[in-house]
Amino acid sequence: MTAAPTDEGFVVFDHVQKSYDGETLVVKDLNLSIAKGEFLTMLGPSGSGKTTCLMMLAGFETATHGRILLDGTNINEMPPHKRGIGMVFQNYALFPHMTVAENLAFPLEVRGMGKSEREVKVMRALDMVQMGAFANRRPAQLSGGQQQRIALARALVFDPSLVLMDEPLGALDKQLREHMQFEIKHLHETLGITVVYVTHDQGEALTMSDRVAVFNDGRIQQLAPPDELYERPKNSFVAQFIGENNKLPGTVEELTDETCLVRLETGELIDATPVNIRHKGQKTLVSIRPERVEFKPEMMPEGAHMINAEVLEVIYMGDIFRTRMKVAGSEEFVMKSRNTLGQTKLRPGEKLQIGWHPADARALDPM
Amino acid sequence: MTDATTDISTGPLTTADGRPLKAALAASLAVRRRRAFMLVAPLFLFITISFIVPIGQMLFKSVYNDGFSKNAPALVQWFKEHPKGAEIDESAYAALHSDLILMREQKTAGEAGTRINYDISGTRSLFTGGARKAAKMEPPYKEAFIDADKDWGDPNVWRAMRSASNPFTIDFYLAANDLTRDESGAITAVDEGQAIYKKLMFRTLVLSIEITALCLLLGFPIAHLLATLPMRKAMLLMILVLLPFWTSLLVRTTSWMVLLQSQGVLNDIFVWLGIVDDEGRIQMIYNEMGTIIAMTHILLPFTILPLYSVMKTIPPSYVRAARSLGATSWTAFRRVYLPQTLPGIGAGGLLVFILAMGYYITPALVGGADGQMISNMIAFHMQKSLNWSLAAALAAQLLAVVLIFFWIYDKLVGIDKMKLG
Numbered sequence: 001m002t003a004a005p006t007d008e009g010f011v012v013f014d015h016v017q018k019s020y021d022g023e024t025l026v027v028k029d030l031n032l033s034i035a036k037g038e039f040l041t042m043l044g045p046s047g048s049g050k051t052t053c054l055m056m057l058a059g060f061e062t063a064t065h066g067r068i069l070l071d072g073t074n075i076n077e078m079p080p081h082k083r084g085i086g087m088v089f090q091n092y093a094l095f096p097h098m099t100v101a102e103n104l105a106f107p108l109e110v111r112g113m114g115k116s117e118r119e120v121k122v123m124r125a126l127d128m129v130q131m132g133a134f135a136n137r138r139p140a141q142l143s144g145g146q147q148q149r150i151a152l153a154r155a156l157v158f159d160p161s162l163v164l165m166d167e168p169l170g171a172l173d174k175q176l177r178e179h180m181q182f183e184i185k186h187l188h189e190t191l192g193i194t195v196v197y198v199t200h201d202q203g204e205a206l207t208m209s210d211r212v213a214v215f216n217d218g219r220i221q222q223l224a225p226p227d228e229l230y231e232r233p234k235n236s237f238v239a240q241f242i243g244e245n246n247k248l249p250g251t252v253e254e255l256t257d258e259t260c261l262v263r264l265e266t267g268e269l270i271d272a273t274p275v276n277i278r279h280k281g282q283k284t285l286v287s288i289r290p291e292r293v294e295f296k297p298e299m300m301p302e303g304a305h306m307i308n309a310e311v312l313e314v315i316y317m318g319d320i321f322r323t324r325m326k327v328a329g330s331e332e333f334v335m336k337s338r339n340t341l342g343q344t345k346l347r348p349g350e351k352l353q354i355g356w357h358p359a360d361a362r363a364l365d366p367m
Numbered sequence: 368m369t370d371a372t373t374d375i376s377t378g379p380l381t382t383a384d385g386r387p388l389k390a391a392l393a394a395s396l397a398v399r400r401r402r403a404f405m406l407v408a409p410l411f412l413f414i415t416i417s418f419i420v421p422i423g424q425m426l427f428k429s430v431y432n433d434g435f436s437k438n439a440p441a442l443v444q445w446f447k448e449h450p451k452g453a454e455i456d457e458s459a460y461a462a463l464h465s466d467l468i469l470m471r472e473q474k475t476a477g478e479a480g481t482r483i484n485y486d487i488s489g490t491r492s493l494f495t496g497g498a499r500k501a502a503k504m505e506p507p508y509k510e511a512f513i514d515a516d517k518d519w520g521d522p523n524v525w526r527a528m529r530s531a532s533n534p535f536t537i538d539f540y541l542a543a544n545d546l547t548r549d550e551s552g553a554i555t556a557v558d559e560g561q562a563i564y565k566k567l568m569f570r571t572l573v574l575s576i577e578i579t580a581l582c583l584l585l586g587f588p589i590a591h592l593l594a595t596l597p598m599r600k601a602m603l604l605m606i607l608v609l610l611p612f613w614t615s616l617l618v619r620t621t622s623w624m625v626l627l628q629s630q631g632v633l634n635d636i637f638v639w640l641g642i643v644d645d646e647g648r649i650q651m652i653y654n655e656m657g658t659i660i661a662m663t664h665i666l667l668p669f670t671i672l673p674l675y676s677v678m679k680t681i682p683p684s685y686v687r688a689a690r691s692l693g694a695t696s697w698t699a700f701r702r703v704y705l706p707q708t709l710p711g712i713g714a715g716g717l718l719v720f721i722l723a724m725g726y727y728i729t730p731a732l733v734g735g736a737d738g739q740m741i742s743n744m745i746a747f748h749m750q751k752s753l754n755w756s757l758a759a760a761l762a763a764q765l766l767a768v769v770l771i772f773f774w775i776y777d778k779l780v781g782i783d784k785m786k787l788g
Contacts, residue, residue, distance in 0.1 A: 107693050
């Protein structure tokens with residue numbers, strides 16, 4: 001999927017493979033080049049190999065095959081403490097027997113930094129995460145969000161150029177998580193550091209990253225900026241994993257460079273944009289974002305094929321209405337419409353015609 | 368993280384119907400508390416009857432011995448009327464005479480003599496002999512007694528009898544600390560040749576500390592291995608650790624004898640390998656070394672289990688975090704891992720130390736002469752010399768030492784931090 005990396009990137013995975021038991025590969029031929037200053041997220045379901053990649057980069061796992069380069073040097077054999085990579089762990093891993101200040105001073109101390117210099121740096125790092133008043137607390141006396149900030153400050157206090165984050169916001173509640181996402185993003189921008197972030201939360205990946213690498217089955221399925229990933233998924237897995245998607249199975253009837261015509265299993269014809277369709281007659285899975293589905297004729301794009309739908313359920317979600325309908329035999333077809341003033345209220349059982357712009361329907365390979 | 372706001376209510380809190388809140392809470396919890404008490408009551412009773420009462424009685428014996436005072440009422444009376452320093456005159460000997468007659472009748476001369484014998488050895492026969500001859504004695508008794516045995520004129524014997532006339536005494540604690548009383552009743556040290564208890568207590572302490580240190584040193588890596596290995600392998604190793612619990616203490620100790628004695632397996636191997644020659648076989652048992660080896664082996668699981676339970680709860684991410692922050696593996700271990708295992712080290716160490724302080728059977732079997740511990744001496748006084756009061760005093764002192772260490776531990780580490788499993 002990705003082009004073979006050059007040695008120019010700040011962090012380079014070059015044909016990296018990893019196996020724990022000698023029988024199965026957890027990471028299969030990973031090639032990835034991360035630029036300096038980039039915020040790259042490794043996104044994927046659990047067991048997809050993303051955390052293993054991070055651990056190899058940090059030095060806690062060794063690559064079975066291939067090279068990992070950091071700033072041009074091969075770090076395969078380099079022990080973790082010499083890599084100078086900051087890391088934020090899933091459960092923060094703040095040392096419980098040390099105070100916050102001692103936790104932050106630890107990386108400076110092992111580097112042989114003097115006491116006065118240490119104190120200045122620790123205070124600066126604490127102020128950076130607005131935790132200056134908590135220097136003498138123990139980690140256990142802090143809330144989850146505060147611990148998170150301290151863990152962040154500790155990973156940054158020794159000025160690493162690369163920071164790894166392993167699902168750092170997983171243990172926080174939704175509101176705090178969203179708040180911390182912006183804070184991390186902000187820190188990344190001000191400090192100009194390179195961040196490799198691992199998560200299974202796609203919302204987090206989309207909000208924060210410059211680029212997202214979607215992992216599945218030990219491979220990168222797609223590596224792209226968030227908007228491209230969301231709007232132009234390259235295969236069915238990415239389409240399914242990122243955001244919500246309606247999928248309609250069918251067969252390609254007509255194929256041009258830009259568009260294709262798909263005959264659904266129930267006989268209807270729809271327009272779609274071919275993504276990885278090679279020839280006519282191929283089986284395909286058409287995926288359409290729920291928010292791109294229209295039901296008002298005046299909103300419909302020119303020449304779009306309309307399709308019959310029956311409303312099954314309307315869920316009021318505050319900012320949007322989520323309408324589940326029966327379309328082309330599928331009862332899981334979802335349409336999202338904004339809750340605007342004067343929005344048409346649909347009722348279960350109502351029959352109507354829906355449609356979409358052909359560019360929003362992407363004909364992908366069936367999984 | 369806001370501070371508690373000030374209480375806005377005035378006066379005590381009450382429930383909706385006006386009862387004080389505290390009383391209502393107590394009432395609502397009373398049933399539950401009663402039920403909980405009923406559940407623990409049998410155990411409480413059992414412990415009281417079988418543990419607390421006998422121990423209390425034993426400890427009481429260390430300060431109370433009525434072997435002489437209850438059998439010599441006339442002398443007790445005489446000592447009460449004549450304060451210390453009074454001349455031992457004819458009236459005293461008359462009292463002695465009537466008491467000895469009484470002892471003869473009740474066959475208690477031995478018991479009374481034994482009590483005095485604790486103070487001055489060799490005096491038991493003085494009483495049994497005196498009781499036999501007393502019937503034929505004529506006044507004046509003083510001459511008659513000194514005629515029969517000149518020891519009756521010894522002021523030291525009279526000092527001991529005066530001291531024993533009061534059943535409450537600290538003499539046994541003096542004896543347990545190698546102290547005695549001279550003729551005037553002042554406390555002095557016993558002859559160097561007879562001073563054994565302090566030395567023994569010190570040796571017990573040193574041996575216990577050595578054994579504890581060895582157990583921790585050997586147990587730490589095993590516990591770490593147990594905590595980090597995959598489940599299947601860890602279970603197998605755990606069985607090996609627990610195996611000593613399933614075999615008899617005697618069997619284990621005896622197998623050490625087989626291994627370590629000078630004609631034993633280990634020495635044979637050494638000779639065969641040429642490490643030592645046949646004349647230079649190493650004495651590894653029936654001395655301190657034997658006690659240390661066998662007891663370390665027996666007590667090792669008691670350090671491993673608390674350590675394991677603590678280490679099991681330390682996630683590997685702490686050491687990883689330390690490593691990623693730039694610490695070498697040794698620094699990460701010393702600064703991050705080791706401090707977090709302290710509750711386990713404390714619990715395991717204290718447990719082994721306390722067990723070692725009171726250990727009896729192993730030193731008795733493999734300790735030889737210089738591998739004996741204070742509990743062996745307590746057993747000797749319980750079973751052989753039958754000086755239960757001295758045994759009780761030694762035991763009480765041992766208990767005190769253990770409690771002192773417990774207190775030190777509490778001050779240093781904190782008992783609430785202890786984790787036994």
